[in-house]
Amino acid sequence: MRVYLPCDAAACAVGADEVAAELAAQARACGIEIEIVRTGSRGLFELEPLLEIDTPEGRIGYARLDPDAIASWLSAILDGAQHSSAVGRVEDLPYLKRQTRLTFARCGITDPQSIADYRAHGGLVGLERAIALGPAGIVQQVVDSGLRGRGGAGFPTGIKWKTVLDTPGARKFVVCNADEGDSGTFADRMLMEGDPFVIIEGMAIAGLAVGATRGYIYIRSEYPHAIRAMRRAIETARLHDLLGPSLLGSRHAFDMEVRVGAGAYVCGEETSLLESIEGRRGEVRAKPPLPAHSGLFGMPTAVNNVLSLAAVPFILAEGAAAYADFGMGRSRGTMPIQLAGNIRNGGLFETGFGITLGELVEDIGGGTLSGRPVRAVQVGGPLGAYFPPAMFHLPFDYESFTEAGGLIGHAGITVFDDSVDMARMARFAMQFCAAESCGKCTPCRIGSVRGFELLDRIVAGDGVGADLALLEALCETMKYGSLCALGGFTPYPVMSALRYFPEDFAPARRAEPVQ
Amino acid sequence: MIVQKGSEPEAVARGVAAIVARHEAREGALLPILNDIQAELGHVPAGAIPIVAEALNLSRAEVHGVVSFYHDLKREPPDRPVVKLCRAEACQARGAERIAHLFEGDPRIAVETVFCLGLCASGPSAMVGDRVFGRIDEARARRLIEEAGR
Ligand SMILES: Cc1cc2nc3c(=O)[nH]c(=O)nc-3n(C[C@H](O)[C@H](O)[C@H](O)COP(=O)(O)O)c2cc1C
Ligand code: SF4
Ligand code: FES
Numbered sequence: 001m002r003v004y005l006p007c008d009a010a011a012c013a014v015g016a017d018e019v020a021a022e023l024a025a026q027a028r029a030c031g032i033e034i035e036i037v038r039t040g041s042r043g044l045f046e047l048e049p050l051l052e053i054d055t056p057e058g059r060i061g062y063a064r065l066d067p068d069a070i071a072s073w074l075s076a077i078l079d080g081a082q083h084s085s086a087v088g089r090v091e092d093l094p095y096l097k098r099q100t101r102l103t104f105a106r107c108g109i110t111d112p113q114s115i116a117d118y119r120a121h122g123g124l125v126g127l128e129r130a131i132a133l134g135p136a137g138i139v140q141q142v143v144d145s146g147l148r149g150r151g152g153a154g155f156p157t158g159i160k161w162k163t164v165l166d167t168p169g170a171r172k173f174v175v176c177n178a179d180e181g182d183s184g185t186f187a188d189r190m191l192m193e194g195d196p197f198v199i200i201e202g203m204a205i206a207g208l209a210v211g212a213t214r215g216y217i218y219i220r221s222e223y224p225h226a227i228r229a230m231r232r233a234i235e236t237a238r239l240h241d242l243l244g245p246s247l248l249g250s251r252h253a254f255d256m257e258v259r260v261g262a263g264a265y266v267c268g269e270e271t272s273l274l275e276s277i278e279g280r281r282g283e284v285r286a287k288p289p290l291p292a293h294s295g296l297f298g299m300p301t302a303v304n305n306v307l308s309l310a311a312v313p314f315i316l317a318e319g320a321a322a323y324a325d326f327g328m329g330r331s332r333g334t335m336p337i338q339l340a341g342n343i344r345n346g347g348l349f350e351t352g353f354g355i356t357l358g359e360l361v362e363d364i365g366g367g368t369l370s371g372r373p374v375r376a377v378q379v380g381g382p383l384g385a386y387f388p389p390a391m392f393h394l395p396f397d398y399e400s401f402t403e404a405g406g407l408i409g410h411a412g413i414t415v416f417d418d419s420v421d422m423a424r425m426a427r428f429a430m431q432f433c434a435a436e437s438c439g440k441c442t443p444c445r446i447g448s449v450r451g452f453e454l455l456d457r458i459v460a461g462d463g464v465g466a467d468l469a470l471l472e473a474l475c476e477t478m479k480y481g482s483l484c485a486l487g488g489f490t491p492y493p494v495m496s497a498l499r500y501f502p503e504d505f506a507p508a509r510r511a512e513p514v515q
Numbered sequence: 516m517i518v519q520k521g522s523e524p525e526a527v528a529r530g531v532a533a534i535v536a537r538h539e540a541r542e543g544a545l546l547p548i549l550n551d552i553q554a555e556l557g558h559v560p561a562g563a564i565p566i567v568a569e570a571l572n573l574s575r576a577e578v579h580g581v582v583s584f585y586h587d588l589k590r591e592p593p594d595r596p597v598v599k600l601c602r603a604e605a606c607q608a609r610g611a612e613r614i615a616h617l618f619e620g621d622p623r624i625a626v627e628t629v630f631c632l633g634l635c636a637s638g639p640s641a642m643v644g645d646r647v648f649g650r651i652d653e654a655r656a657r658r659l660i661e662e663a664g665r
Contacts, residue, residue: 262553382630
């Protein structure tokens with residue numbers, strides 16, 4: 001009997017390892033053979049640990065198993081009886097059926113550490129085509145696909161690669177940004193754990209495109225599972241010429257290594273990340289020069305988010321048009337959206353751009369987990385704006401959110417029910433900025449502390465009329481006087497909270513309830 | 516190995532030298548070295564800084580500046596097992612603040628605030644060493660503290 005169980009950190013966080021151990025023990029006790037394949041997660045985190053079993057009808061899922069339920073599960077399976085945890089054919093779950101999984105096509109299905117599985121499910125075709133196309137051809141495909149950076153800024157990936165390709169350098173680098181510091185996001189982590197070879201393949205293609213033979217993937221230290229998974233996959237990739245002196249037997253070389261962060265949100269900013277790899281404080285560099293001109297160790301460097309790089313093997317394998325077919329306006333292709341916080345069906349949802357915020361939160365997400373009304377959603381991580389349900393008509397794409405005074409960032413959507421206090425969330429945004437500021441510019445370093453103090457007064461019910469005007473002025477200063485988006489975008493959550501939920505900021509508001 | 520405060524300086528020096536030797540040849544070796552020192556010694560002892568500085572041809576001030584920048588790198592070893600509790604937005608939305616007091620009030624552990632563990636649809640979340648925990652309610656919090664405190 002073959003079963004599948006995720007090794008994804010979010011599945012392990014709710015007992016997947018214990019379920020695997022119990023299942024193995026019970027199988028031994030009953031004298032039956034069970035092969036447990038540890039996959040990535042399908043991304044329906046409310047159902048984890050989700051155990052799947054191979055049947056002639058496809059994979060049947062059993063949700064939220066815990067070790068105590070394994071004995072009854074096993075006897076039901078052996079008797080051909082139903083078990084209360086059954087959710088039917090996993091592929092038929094509406095949450096999965098409604099997705100367009102290009103980047104996450106294999107995640108949750110294959111053994112993430114098996115290169116044979118990877119190849120059998122379409123892997124390495126992109127790299128083969130890339131080798132045949134050569135640098136200019138690869139860059140053209142990526143430009144034509146319309147792919148934009150998935151790390152937040154949305155810069156066209158093909159244009160960035162062209163810049164690196166066209167910039168002479170004694171050496172060049174590809175750096176994969178896996179710092180994923182935005183709260184409410186976990187797609188990079190899921191992919192590193194659930195399909196690491198697609199990231200490696202994407203990096204190898206990027207290396208070919210820009211003329212780099214060396215790459216780094218910078219992973220935050222909060223992701224020990226992902227770090228282990230990437231390190232193992234890199235070793236395996238070397239054995240199969242997905243990395244090394246001769247990519248897939250060609251005359252092209254590319255190799256890469258993992259670098260681990262040390263707990264600093266700002267190190268997700270690309271120049272701070274480069275400083276960190278070089279072994280310095282993660283302070284943001286002024287631009288210009290762009291990393292594409294002078295990046296790691298002063299050499300031309302393509303810095304890309306995990307999801308940007310992982311979209312590339314599909315684009316090369318299936319052609320730019322196949323990718324660009326999805327999406328709307330200038331947002332082409334699919335986005336792995338992350339539904340987080342107080343939401344019933346939280347998890348990963350990959351779909352073409354253009355779906356509305358309301359569809360994501362209400363139809364797909366199923367509203368709040370608490371069952372109370374949705375009051376606010378924060379889109380795009382800690383630097384993203386808060387929106388009320390009145391804005392649920394917004395289509396999910398870069399331009400619509402920019403126009404609405406927000407950003408899609410790394411596509412995390414964090415849902416709050418009506419018990420949320422938006423003045424406290426605004427205060428948190430300032431607190432976060434103060435805690436994570438690299439300290440280089442005053443509006444960010446000092447402004448966030450002042451903003452926190454100001455909001456602390458308001459939260460305590462001691463606000464005065466002038467406080468809000470002061471807060472607005474402070475936000476203006478941070479927005480225009482900061483070197484990077486940490487100081488520059490912290491005003492988004494603060495000002496959107498104030499704009500859409502002014503009642504929470506009234507000077508005479510009651511003091512925060514004592515916890 | 517957790518080297519406690521006041522442990523033999525020679526032992527620290529030997530441990531640090533071995534870590535430095537592992538990474539010395541790499542470009543940008545400083546952070547990998549400091550991360551390993553933190554992992555193996557539970558902190559970056561003051562005595563480690565000159566050894567690392569000399570090996571990498573840096574000033575002590577430079578190494579010190581890096582140590583002080585990163586939240587993970589500690590100057591003192593922890594006196595109790597550390598539970599890293601996520602206090603970021605998605606975990607707040609799932610009740611992190613309502614369970615925080617269970618951790619903060621417990622003398623067996625030290626609580627550290629972290630912002631996001633990538634478990635944002637399964638919060639409230641926490642991490643102990645390399646182990647992660649999600650859907651923390653009162654019962655799970657008590658079990659987690661019990662295990663961590665052992
Ligand atoms: C404070 C701050 C934090 C950031 N964190 C991340 C991150 O964790 N991951 C990421 O890919 N990009 C992050 N970015 C964006 C990067 O600076 C950069 O735009 C991105 O890595 C480029 O890759 P892309 O074009 O593929 O998106 C951050 C930016 C700022 C200002
Ligand atoms: S805005 Fe803040 S984090 Fe960004 S460079 Fe300035 S001080 Fe550093
Ligand atoms: S916000 Fe707590 S794990 Fe992401």
